[in-house]
Amino acid sequence: MGWLFLKVLLVGVSLSGFLYPFVDFYTSGKTRGQKPNFVIILADDMGWGDLGANWAGRKFTPNLDKMASEGMRFVDFHAAASTCSPSRASLLTGRLGLRNGVTHNFAVTSVGGLPLNETTLAEVLQQAGYVTGMIGKWHLGHHSSYHPNFRGFDYYFGIPYSHDMGCTDTPGYNHPPCPACPQSAGPPRNLERDCYTDVALPLYENLSIVEQPVNLNDLAQKYADKATQFIQHASTSGRPFLLYVALAHMHVPLSMTQRPGAPRGQRLYEENLQEMDSLVGQIKDKVDCTAKENTFLWFTGDNGPWAQKCELAGSVGPFVGSWQTRQGGSPAKQTTWEGGHRVPALAYWPGRVPVNVTSTALLSVLDIFPTVVALAQASLPHDRHFDGVDVSEVLFGQSQAGHRVLFHPNSGAAGEFGALQTVRLEHYKAFYVTGGAKACDGSTGPEQHHEPPLIFSLEDDTAEGLPLERGGAEYQAVLPKVRKVLADILQDIANDNVSRVDYTQDPSVTPCCNPLQTACRCHTM
Ligand SMILES: *[C@@H]1O[C@H](CO)[C@@H](O)[C@H](O)[C@H]1NC(C)=O
Ligand SMILES: *[C@@H]1O[C@H](CO)[C@@H](O)[C@H](O)[C@H]1NC(C)=O
Ligand SMILES: *[C@@H]1O[C@H](CO)[C@@H](O)[C@H](O)[C@H]1NC(C)=O
Ligand SMILES: *[C@@H]1O[C@H](CO)[C@@H](O)[C@H](O)[C@H]1NC(C)=O
Numbered sequence: 001m002g003w004l005f006l007k008v009l010l011v012g013v014s015l016s017g018f019l020y021p022f023v024d025f026y027t028s029g030k031t032r033g034q035k036p037n038f039v040i041i042l043a044d045d046m047g048w049g050d051l052g053a054n055w056a057g058r059k060f061t062p063n064l065d066k067m068a069s070e071g072m073r074f075v076d077f078h079a080a081a082s083t084c085s086p087s088r089a090s091l092l093t094g095r096l097g098l099r100n101g102v103t104h105n106f107a108v109t110s111v112g113g114l115p116l117n118e119t120t121l122a123e124v125l126q127q128a129g130y131v132t133g134m135i136g137k138w139h140l141g142h143h144s145s146y147h148p149n150f151r152g153f154d155y156y157f158g159i160p161y162s163h164d165m166g167c168t169d170t171p172g173y174n175h176p177p178c179p180a181c182p183q184s185a186g187p188p189r190n191l192e193r194d195c196y197t198d199v200a201l202p203l204y205e206n207l208s209i210v211e212q213p214v215n216l217n218d219l220a221q222k223y224a225d226k227a228t229q230f231i232q233h234a235s236t237s238g239r240p241f242l243l244y245v246a247l248a249h250m251h252v253p254l255s256m257t258q259r260p261g262a263p264r265g266q267r268l269y270e271e272n273l274q275e276m277d278s279l280v281g282q283i284k285d286k287v288d289c290t291a292k293e294n295t296f297l298w299f300t301g302d303n304g305p306w307a308q309k310c311e312l313a314g315s316v317g318p319f320v321g322s323w324q325t326r327q328g329g330s331p332a333k334q335t336t337w338e339g340g341h342r343v344p345a346l347a348y349w350p351g352r353v354p355v356n357v358t359s360t361a362l363l364s365v366l367d368i369f370p371t372v373v374a375l376a377q378a379s380l381p382h383d384r385h386f387d388g389v390d391v392s393e394v395l396f397g398q399s400q401a402g403h404r405v406l407f408h409p410n411s412g413a414a415g416e417f418g419a420l421q422t423v424r425l426e427h428y429k430a431f432y433v434t435g436g437a438k439a440c441d442g443s444t445g446p447e448q449h450h451e452p453p454l455i456f457s458l459e460d461d462t463a464e465g466l467p468l469e470r471g472g473a474e475y476q477a478v479l480p481k482v483r484k485v486l487a488d489i490l491q492d493i494a495n496d497n498v499s500r501v502d503y504t505q506d507p508s509v510t511p512c513c514n515p516l517q518t519a520c521r522c523h524t525m
Contacts, residue, residue, distance in 0.1 A: 035128070035240040036349075037295040038372050039231070039287060041280055042091065042244070043344070044084070044137060044162075044251040045333060046301040049317025050273055051344035058315065060273040063281030064299065067348050069356045071297075072395060076402070077345035078424075079303045080365045080387070082334050082411035084162060085139050086418065087302040087365065088246065092120040092140070092151075094369030094380075094388040096420070097409050098493050101501040103418025104411075106141050108165050108199065108510050112502025113141010114151065119381045121369050122152025125242045128378035131155075133230040135223050136246035137162060142204075143509040149206055153244075157205050157226045159214060160511065163248045166201030167519060168213040172253030173268055175309045181213050181519045200519040202511040212513040212522045216255050219248055220279050228286040235290045240376070245283065246302075249276035252309050269312055284348070293351050296375065300365060301343035303411070304332040310440040322465035323454070329436015329445025334412035336422035336431065337464055341408055347395050354397040361402030362424070367391045385496045405485045413437040414447040420489065423482050427459040430482045452479060 049055035053068040054075065080090030081097060089102035092114070097103040100118045114120070122132045133155035134148050141147075142160035149156050164174060167181035178195035200213030203222075227245055234241035254272045280299060287295045305314035307330030316339035321331020331337035345363070347353045366388030373380055374390040387407075393399035408422040414435025415421050421432040430453040436445020454467040455478055468475040512520035 034294055035130070035376055037235070037241045037243075037287075037291050038125075038376075039243045039245070039283065039295060039297045040091075040368060040372075041283065041297070041299045042088070042136075042246045043249060043276060043299070043301040044247055045303065045306045045314065046250045046276075046344060047305040047314030047316050047332070047339070048319055048342050048344055049315030050250065050305075051346075053346075054344055055315065055317040060270045061277040063277045063284065064344070064346065067280075067284060067297070067299065067346050070350070071346055071348035071353045071355060072357045072359055072397075074345040074347070074359050074361065074363055076360050077300060077343060077363045078365065078406055078408070079301065079341045079343050081409050081418075082303045082336060082340035082413075084137075084302055086409065086411060088137075088139055089114050089118075090387070091302075091365045091368055092122070092244075093118050094121070094366055094386040095384070096366070096387045096407065096493075097418040098420065099385065099387070099496055099498050101499040102140070103409065103501075104503075106139060106161065106503075107505055108161065108196065109505040109507050110141055111143055111504045111506050111509055113143065113146025115499035115501055116145060117497075118499050120152045121372060122148075122242060122244070124152075124373055124378050124381070125376055126152050126154070128376050129239055130376065131234045131237055131239050131241040132243075133234070133241070134158065134244045134246070135227050135230070137248060137251075138246065142511060147204075147207060155206065155230060157203075158223070158246070159201060159203055159248065162251055163201060163214070163216065163219070164252055165196055166199055166213065167195070167197045168201050168216050170213075170216045170255075172216050172255050173312055174253040175312050178253065181521070183518065185518050198519065199510050199512065200521055202513065202520075204511075209511060209513045209522065212511070212520055216248075216253065220255070220275050223247065224279050224282040227283045231283070231286045231290055240294075242372075247276060247279065249273075249279070250305075250314055252306065252312050254312055267311060269314065273314070295349065296352070296372075297348040298346070298368060299348075300345040300368075302365075303334075303341060304339045304343065307332040307339075307440055308438040308442075313440075318462045320463045322463045323456070323467065324434060324436045324445050324464070325439075327434070327436060327445045327448070328439070328443040329413070330439040331436060331445075331464070334437035335414070335435065336408040336410065338429075338458070338462070340411065340413075340437075349395075353395050357397060359394060359400070361391070361394045361400055362404075362406060363391055363394065363402045364388060364406055371395070383497055385492060407486075407489060413445070420486065423453075423486055425478065425482055425485060427457060428455055428478050428482070429458055429464070430455045430478070453482065455479070455482070 319338035321337035324331040332339035513522040
């Protein structure tokens with residue numbers, strides 16, 4: 001009786017606009033009992049230091065910074081791998097690559113993809129009655145039943161892999177620069193390494209190629225339009241929705257867009273960062289005007305900056321991996337240094353996620369799956385283990401407790417793909433293997449194995465510059481704990497249902513609009 005009275009009182013007060021919005025959520029008839037919508041935006045190759053709210057020197061992300069002040073910003077949030085396909089596979093399965101099988105990238109000619117007996121987040125939500133859409137870079141296999149439309153997404157619009165994995169007529173900026181697609185058949189050109197030139201980059205809508213080659217100059221606007229249309233349709237359908245937007249930004253090639261009013265001489269990277277920020281702003285505005293109180297928006301990145309792209313790569317902020325840079329090579333994308341996997345992360349849900357809060361909880365992209373499934377009142381598949389956990393209490397400001405332990409899989413720079421040889425334990429980080437990715441100067445750090453491991457304390461050494469002394473008391477206290485958690489997870493994985501990926505390649509599976517046209521162009525020039 002007393003509670004009911006209070007509730008009536010609260011409704012009265014909230015209607016007059018005085019009450020903290022948190023209470024409004026529980027009392028508003030409009031949202032009560034409805035399952036929440038989810039929008040997950042994943043940037044590509046964005047640096048921790050590219051987010052203005054993270055790194056004072058950067059000021060190219062006004063929309064994201066505003067989202068940070070209206071929600072929660074995570075400063076110790078990690079991608080599940082330091083390269084594209086494994087990071088995305090872990091986001092959509094809540095499992096590390098050693099379990100879901102995806103330990104390295106798929107190619108244009110890959111026959112397989114994310115194994116079919118892995119259950120994606122979209123499949124779980126689809127079963128729970130959600131309308132599901134994906135826009136952007138998939139990179140989990142595009143051939144046959146590996147296409148996103150068969151992995152739980154009702155709607156798909158995007159390039160099925162990285163937008164440097166095919167030529168275009170609008171090549172944009174890459175390092176080395178890549179030529180435009182050939183217009184007509186001719187003798188093979190003597191092309192620089194790292195450029196794809198035989199097949200033009202495809203753009204799909206559902207199962208059809210709607211453009212090949214893609215015009216990169218209006219891709220950002222197309223993604224914004226399709227995302228806002230999806231939100232519009234879904235929010236009038238009467239069903240809750242999941243929208244996963246995997247941006248092409250900040251991966252190379254960067255586009256040629258010249259925004260009106262951009263300061264002269266501004267770096268290309270920074271202009272593209274602003275373009276990405278404005279794309280995210282358009283999606284958030286759409287959420288705000290259609291489904292604000294009942295939509296959870298999560299923004300993060302797939303891995304750190306691709307340093308070998310020099311001035312076309314982002315900023316790692318303070319996570320400069322100086323132990324590695326002294327050996328040579330880059331400590332960013334493809335490595336297990338912080339610059340490789342510590343990514344910007346924001347959570348926005350008016351009335352649920354507290355405003356303008358910075359969280360230092362240790363969280364991971366792996367947590368998105370279990371958290372979203374819990375909030376959707378669905379259940380996790382029972383016949384496998386998960387590496388992420390439901391962190392909704394952290395998101396709602398009711399707890400500060402993130403992970404005690406995270407494992408960072410090898411992602412190309414050193415060691416075997418997917419192997420767990422870097423361990424985060426509280427504020428310590430232990431490396432059994434180190435190596436640098438290709439740096440701007442062309443150097444790659446040597447692969448080095450460390451037994452016993454190098455251990456850094458991130459609390460006072462964010463740069464990962466000086467390992468703890470092996471003979472010291474602190475090292476001796478941490479080492480047995482590292483050994484124990486590593487042995488435990490390896491044992492757990494050995495007893496889990498793990499999937500195998502078919503990484504074979506066959507040129508005939510290349511997406512091709514018209515095999516009779518040069519570079520598979522959709523139309524004759
Ligand atoms: C894509 O598929 C969805 C779900 O089947 C459908 O509603 C939508 O109309 C399709 N869009 C296009 C452009 O084919
Ligand atoms: C967010 O918090 C910071 C520091 O706590 C404060 O300076 C700033 O004014 C706040 N912003 C908003 C929009 O409340
Ligand atoms: C693996 O899958 C089988 C068949 O679905 C199931 O019986 C078993 O419990 C699963 N194992 C684990 C560790 O979940
Ligand atoms: C997937 O299938 C393979 C064999 O086809 C099996 O070994 C594995 O346990 C399955 N994984 C899951 C998660 O069910």
